[in-house]
Amino acid sequence: xxxxxxxxxxxxxxxxxxxxxxxxxxxxxxxxxxxxxxxxxxxxxxxxxxxxxxxxxxxxxxxxxxxxxxxxxxxxxxxxxxxxxxxxxxxxxxxxxxxxxxxxxxxxxxxxxxxxxxxxxxxxxxxxxxxxxxxxxxxxxxxxxxxxxxxxxxxxxxxxxxxxxxxxxxxxxxxxxxxxxxxxxxxxxxxxxxxxxxxxxxxxxxxxxxxxxxxxxxxxxxxxxxxxxxxxxxxxxxxxxxxxxxxxxxxxxxxxxxxxxxxxxxxx
Amino acid sequence: xxxxxxxxxxxxxxxxxxxxxxxxxxxxxxxxxxxxxxxxxxxxxxxxxxxxxxxxxxxxxxxxxxxxxxxxxxxxxxxxxxxxxxxxxxxxxxxxxxxxxxxxxxxxxxxxxxxxxxxxxxxxxxxxxxxxxxxxxxxxxxxxxxxxxxxxxxxxxxxxxxxxxxxxxxxxxxxxxxxxxxxxxxxxxxxxxxxxxxxxxxxxxxxxxxxxxxxxxxxxxxxxxxxxxxxxxxxxxxxxxxxxxxxxxxxxxxxxxxxxxxxxxxxxxxxxxxxxxxxxxxxxxxxxxxx
Numbered sequence: 272x273x274x275x276x277x278x279x280x281x282x283x284x285x286x287x288x289x290x291x292x293x294x295x296x297x298x299x300x301x302x303x304x305x306x307x308x309x310x311x312x313x314x315x316x317x318x319x320x321x322x323x324x325x326x327x328x329x330x331x332x333x334x335x336x337x338x339x340x341x342x343x344x345x346x347x348x349x350x351x352x353x354x355x356x357x358x359x360x361x362x363x364x365x366x367x368x369x370x371x372x373x374x375x376x377x378x379x380x381x382x383x384x385x386x387x388x389x390x391x392x393x394x395x396x397x398x399x400x401x402x403x404x405x406x407x408x409x410x411x412x413x414x415x416x417x418x419x420x421x422x423x424x425x426x427x428x429x430x431x432x433x434x435x436x437x438x439x440x441x442x443x444x445x446x447x448x449x450x451x452x453x454x455x456x457x458x459x460x461x462x463x464x465x466x467x468x469x470x471x472x473x474x475x476x477x478x479x480x481x482x483x484x485x486x487x488x489x490x491x492x493x494x495x496x497x498x499x500x501x502x503x504x505x506x507x508x509x510x511x512x513x514x515x516x517x518x519x520x521x522x523x524x525x526x527x528x529x530x531x532x533x534x535x536x537x538x539x
Numbered sequence: 540x541x542x543x544x545x546x547x548x549x550x551x552x553x554x555x556x557x558x559x560x561x562x563x564x565x566x567x568x569x570x571x572x573x574x575x576x577x578x579x580x581x582x583x584x585x586x587x588x589x590x591x592x593x594x595x596x597x598x599x600x601x602x603x604x605x606x607x608x609x610x611x612x613x614x615x616x617x618x619x620x621x622x623x624x625x626x627x628x629x630x631x632x633x634x635x636x637x638x639x640x641x642x643x644x645x646x647x648x649x650x651x652x653x654x655x656x657x658x659x660x661x662x663x664x665x666x667x668x669x670x671x672x673x674x675x676x677x678x679x680x681x682x683x684x685x686x687x688x689x690x691x692x693x694x695x696x697x698x699x700x701x702x703x704x705x706x707x708x709x710x711x712x713x714x715x716x717x718x719x720x721x722x723x724x725x726x727x728x729x730x731x732x733x734x735x736x737x738x739x740x741x742x743x744x745x746x747x748x749x750x751x752x753x754x755x756x757x758x759x760x761x762x763x764x765x766x767x768x769x770x771x772x773x774x775x776x777x778x779x780x781x782x783x784x785x786x787x788x789x790x791x792x793x794x795x796x797x798x799x800x801x802x803x804x805x806x807x808x809x810x811x812x813x814x815x816x817x818x819x820x821x822x823x824x825x826x827x828x829x830x
Contacts, residue, residue, distance in 0.1 A: 488797065489752070492795060492796075492797060531752065532755070533754075533796075
């Protein structure tokens with residue numbers, strides 16, 4: 272069922288430097304990513320789980336070359352993204368999209384929904400105005416919005432609807448890989464279920480591969496095929512989701528899984 | 540046994556639009572040494588219910604009906620001064636954001652000591668000793684008393700909040716989403732700590748949350764709220780394992796489980812509207828018997 276990897280990261284290292292000491296004259300650096308290697312199979316979902324400070328969001332940004340790496344390489348369909356020219360990288364970005372956590376902060380409040388979703392098509396010079404409009408409309412309908420919504424502004428929508436807009440914006444370009452950074456953690460549980468099911472359906476229809484960043488182990492269990500567990504910038508464990516949840520090997524993973532609320536009661 | 544807290548027919552409306560009920564006819568009880576969870580989605584009125592109990596509703600809101608009896612005493616008729624003496628003394632409170640609830644320019648020792656000097660008149664060495672004891676109880680080394688909030692992690696800050704709220708050994712603790720902003724392993728520690736303190740101090744806990752996993756871990760009784768109303772009220776076993784109301788069933792069905800076996804079912808609100816109103820709003824309460 273699993274095919275060859277579509278996205279591979281090898282030995283990623285990313286260091287942040289912080290000022291410290293009196294008047295910030297000193298500095299110390301810490302490794303947000305410490306030799307991180309992952310591999311995403313085409314058409315599957317790879318979840319990256321960890322607590323705050325584990326480096327999972329840094330990994331998301333480094334995978335898409337939104338943050339420069341210190342060392343290591345990211346291969347998309349065999350091409351090393353770091354060595355591409357900026358023009359070539361922009362071309363590839365069509366295939367590599369991102370859905371953000373906070374649907375309130377990630378949509379430009381001054382743009383209409385139609386413009387927000389169409390912007391990527393415009394940047395990549397895809398189609399003429401009529402074709403773009405048609406694609407935006409189809410995409411919005413697919414995520415559960417209506418034609419009239421194209422003329423509205425982000426503040427006119429609820430959190431769940433905004434996340435649908437964020438998904439439409441990412442998917443209208445028909446990317447191959449979508450990095451979702453905590454896409455449902457700001458949402459109520461009933462809305463969260465809708466968005467998770469929408470993401471799953473779209474994955475099937477559009478043959479998408481997801482990197483799914485999350486701190487919520489219950490959500491990950493539902494959406495992921497494979498899991499990478501991160502702790503303090505390092506990958507401590509990775510493998511198939513069933514295997515890791517059934518028999519975690521690393522002590523940190525065990526602690527994480529034992530901390531899922533509701534487990535104690537279920538076991539009792 | 541008289542309940543520690545008895546809320547009866549509580550109704551809260553905006554002053555500007557009194558016809559819109561934000562909390563409508565909410566009733567439940569809390570026994571000493573027990574935990575009642577109020578659970579619901581955003582906008583369900585769960586936090587407003589907690590604020591109304593504490594007498595901390597914003598000026599734009601108004602309690603139009605209902606009685607709130609705490610240790611047999613009616614709170615709704617008390618003046619602000621009498622209410623202030625109860626709050627922090629007999630009723631402790633913790634909120635979601637431990638950073639915004641702490642004063643950044645005062646040491647944590649100072650802040651934990653404040654309720655002790657205000658309510659119990661403690662000073663000097665006696666005060667310091669109590670602060671040290673409280674820090675120890677919540678698992679922070681007492682020598683950290685001179686630290687400022689920004690020197691602590693999120694979990695430690697929430698521990699400080701807990702130390703403050705239990706400083707005067709209140710009979711009841713109101714906790715509004717106290718672990719929502721925390722990492723899952725830290726959340727587990729804080730929940731354990733609260734549960735332990737509750738038992739040790741025979742405190743009643745009113746716990747507001749949106750997370751059914753948390754409910755399963757700590758609740759004795761559960762109040763499910765939807766659009767300002769209580770749709771279901773019963774023991775934790777009853778509500779989680781044998782829910783009666785269509786909304787409770789629907790809400791439980793969209794919670795992902797840790798084993799991944801249960802399919803996710805989003806709530807169909809249109810369908811829910813058509814369901815006949817059930818009797819679940821009148822609490823057919825199986826009292827959790829005192830052990």
